[in-house]
Amino acid sequence: MIGRFLHSLNLLLGTLILVVFIFVVGLYFWLNQDLPQLPNNLQQINLSLPTEIYSSDGERIKILGERRPVVLGDISPYFTKAIISVEDSRFYGHSGIDHRGLIRALLTNLRNKRISQGGSTITQQLSKNLFFSFERNWLRKIKELLIAFQLEVTFNKSQILEAYCNQIYFGSGAYGVEEAAQIYFKKRAKDLTLLQAALLAGLPNSPNNTNPFLHYEKAMQRTKYVLNRMVSENFISIEESESALQSNIDLVNPQVASDPNLYFVAQVLNQLERNYGKEFVHFGGLKILTTLDTRYQKLALRAARNHLEALENRIVKERGTGPLQVALVAIENKSGAVRAMLGGRDYSYSQFNRAVSNNRLPGSSFKPFVYFTAMEELGYSPATVLMDEPLTIDIPGSAPWSPMNFNKEFAGNTVLKKALMKSINVISAKLVNEVGPEKVIRMVRKFGIKSPMGKNLSLALGTSGLSAYELASAYSVIANLGVYNEPYLIQHIDDFQGNRLYEHYYQGVQQFLPESLYPLLNMMQGVIKGGTGQVVRRMGFRHPAGGKTGTTNNFKDAWFNGFTKDISASVWVGFDNYQSMMSKSGKGLTGASAAAPIWVHFMQKVLEGKSPVNFPVPEKIKFASVDVQTGYLAQEFSPETIRVAVKEDVNLSLPPVLSNDPEKDEAGFLPDPVAINKPQNSIIPNNKNVVPDP
């Protein structure tokens, strides 16, 4: 009976072993082609060099793929003991699998009918980190296990532990214990105290949930658990554990998650990946010198944050609306180097770069290009007079267009300089109507604007979206008196041996004659002196500067774009969801109130300690005071005068018809006392006055 039972048992076991054997062999052959090859040396895993990005003032602003591998001897023994206690207490006894741990995990997973517990050994975790995805499934687990077996017979325990310590993720962007020690405690891994080592050892299990920067209490609970495990494993005594808990952990202040340079860095990476490929950037071990000035960037962030916080206290916000956002770009005029780029208020909140990718309507910020086109194409000058009056323009196939001024008032006859200073919509609409939107578009292309533009009359009021990057660059052409420097972010790139792979050369192009552009520049100085941008002077900005405000319908966008001799900067403020910016008093936020103060705060700090630099006046330019209503040289009886800069050949004298002895007409009336310096094709009929020379 016993014999028969033993025989049956033997048979059963034999069959079972055979089945298991066939299953294992079959499984192996099935997975064989998916199993990766192991390197000869585990140190090889850290060979790829990091790419470093520097600002123009020499600060390292980003490191990509940084690894700081250390040998086991350079890691505090507290840490190795702690990590073994908490992750794999039988590390030195198994060959890749911890039977007890595995059985425990298996039972838990079967009970839960899903993989909820890993039970992975350090070797298994290393296997997973080196070769496999983080997806949780049985097949991946088996492959991971097989590779762990191979790791165990190929390398000794110290090599495995060292590789593990250099690979594992500790949260806050830290890979490897050396980097983690630097990030959390600003010290070397070999100098970690018991408490610090226990804290770090507790992180790999759940790097985000127990991150001490984010969840300090949870991190300390986990640290206590690690210390208890160390006591249980007899690595430390209870006294040592208690003493450690009494000690100071000396956690450093977390690195500001919203690093102000990150929008710029992201743009640099984006450009490099587009031009050279992702591998080149992330695995090339490059040294990239950018144009960013970290001082400018910090000032931009500070100026934007301070003003936005103040604004948010004043405005009405709809539910679900995100924070008030900002974009700022500052470009060095003489070279085109982008010195500051703020793509939003907080990179950690939103990585969307509003400075380059967010084409918002520029509103009146676009008008300088309309005026310049009219001056170039129609021979107008800042002293040319147009009538500000109710206007309706018939558009074939569409309803007539009746542009309105911001204040719903009309100024009558006005010289162009005054019209731009006061940002009169009707005059701008008349100019586009006369010159044609196609010519305006052709002109702005020469200013470096590449965004698509609608060929319609409303272009006059800035109804085609632009980015702050484009506007700052286009305004720098005005500051440069016609020289266009393509904006750029990268000065040069070297490989790890110091060989130059790329360098930027200044390639300024004289797009316009200085004497053509100077009158526009002077008009824009007027905007700041006595126009819509006079807040700049009221806030105490004393450097010679020009600029233009911009506000779109229903106060959805507020702009201020301005320049000094050296720097052009563009500032946009608005909501991501196009909500109107209305103050609690019911007043809308304009370019002057929402964006210009940021520009002023930024530029004031940037230029602190620097002497004011005047814009050079080109030859063939003359200055004159003209009557605002007639455009002719100011007379004693002129009710309002304005100083304009015009080309030398522009005639501003009164026409001979206005002699000292005017003849009476047939009805016996004297002619109008004032002639008007207006264009030939103006809407005022029968005007015979002098046209400024083209």
Place this chain on the structure above:
Amino acid sequence: MLVVLSAFLFLEFYANLFEQSVGYYLKWQNHQRPQLGRMWERDRQSLVAQAKIKSIRSSLDLQRETALGITSFKHLFEGLSPGFPLIISREKFIQLYFDFPGQWSERIISSYDLIDLDSGKNWDRVFLKRFGPWITLQFIDRQNIPLHELFLSIDTLFEVQATRTVKRGTLEDADIPKNRIFSISEFLPVLKSLDAITQKAVFPEARWFLGKDYHVTRVGISALPNGESAQHMLLGIEYNTDYYTGTLLIPVAVELANNMMSQIEKTDLSDLSAEGTLFSSGESP
């Protein structure tokens, strides 16, 4: 079987038999398996990056060698095409500047302006680009900041092409008829008889030949093409180097060329008449 199983379980729990066996088998098979997974992927990406770096470096080296190989301003300007700027070192520019057989270089920038530019000790390279009808020359420092910028009309290119050119080969290879070729000793008395300005217009400074070990042997004047009202003829100066024969071609005014020809022939004739071997010109008196 039970004994076998018990032995297996014993060995498994005390010596990890299964893990060790599988591990060693996998180790034995290691080299046959593909390089898969995140680690190898990183390796591959690293290789791709290094390949890209290598290709950029080779291309830059080629550009550098090309720039080094430029032998004349003519060569330099001809190599410029829109969208492809050229960078040459300060040393190369100076070499080309003073290497030009004549005064034409002064029209790019005066040598005194070069001295002024160089006095700052930061002039490093010259960046040249062609844009529309212009050639831009930027004298830049190590940080690529332009120290001086000048523009040359594209016509300058034609001018330099039409000015003095150097060709490999003899005067005959440059289409100069045999009967208009003379030895340098025959030509020099005529050259010496010219005024200083004309001398500079027709012949480079002697240093240009002597400094390079160019041994001038013969001189020739091209024939005026029939039926064409050309304003210039070519004066060819043939020289020998250790390795080849070269010819420097200089356009000279037709009147001057004819004048020189007649003077050489006169010298010739007077020499011959002195020797009493006057030969017939082949024409009936």
